[in-house]
Amino acid sequence: MTPLVGWHPQQTWDWLTTSPLFGLTLTLGAYAVGRWAHRRTGNAVLQPVLVAIVVIATVLLVADVPYRDYLHGGDFVSFWLGPATVALALPLHEEWHLVRRAALPILTGVVAGTVVSVVSAVLVTRAAGASHALQLTMAPKAATTPVSIAVSGQVGGIPALTAVLTILAGITGAVAGPWVLDRLRVRDPRARGIALGAVSHGVGTSRALNESRTEGAFSALSMALTALATSLLVPLLLLVL
């Protein structure tokens, strides 16, 4: 006869770490901690996304939980990147009168920015002695994650590593973007938004939305156009690099 109550720590742990509940709770919890830290200190380095990644990575490494097990829950969160990209039409709609008038500067800026990003990413990585695969992995990192991953796979890079580099580029923009633009004396909120969206996609856009509505709208637009430009230009540029 089996006893009514037992003690099953190993089974419980195995269930817990592979359950979507674990990854989802951990992700939302770590993000809440990040929001709290950011609000509490007002420090631009403590971006919620950065704090959350550090917290979760530490938990997974210490508890020895594989990344793919964490993704059972994490994928629920990542899924919403698609609808959130669609949602970026809202700031665009609200600033439409400004967007329409600046069509030429916007398009020129995004194309110039994408070409410079891709070419310099490949050349600098090459000059610093990285393998061919790593150069290709770096090339599309300015576009938002779903796009950079797809382009990376298409040209022969390592998609999952491109995702990490993409998010690092985004975090760099959220942390340092406005500060660098101040130093470069770019004050026009339209130019600031386009520049942030072109190199730091959605993560940079979240910072731009905090700076001003106009900057946020232009950053959202820029991120969408950069995604488009990257998927079209990276294969072409790699032919000549």
Place this chain on the structure above:
Amino acid sequence: MLPARYIGPLAGLTRWPPDTIHPVSDLPVLKGVLVLLGCQLAGEVVVRLLGLEIPGPVLGMLVFLAVLRLRRPRPSSGLVRGPVLLLGHLQLLFVPAGVGVIVYLDELRADALPLAAGLWVSWLLGLAVTGAVVAGLARLATRGRG
């Protein structure tokens, strides 16, 4: 009917179910999120059907922009509140992919210099060039008109 001496958040209600439940309904947010999913779905399907090189969500964004231009929703509408909910937590959505860093710690360490240099030099150049081009051209356009 509620008991006569009921004390709690619903105190004051004389009928059950009440005539007015919440002053602010969550239903519009649901509708807004549904529209976002619908736009993305439309984008993803069309991109695949026509074999287009652009990402599905980006086409979905253009679809949603068209919806907004035509409907011109008020701020209380779900078409505004759904997107606002997602855009307010944009950073959250990048967290799981960013955690992927733990899989590549060895690669990142082995090629730390080229990866860091490539990432940040190209980030800085991209930011500076884009900012300068847009600011410069916008200034030219204003001067030309003025």
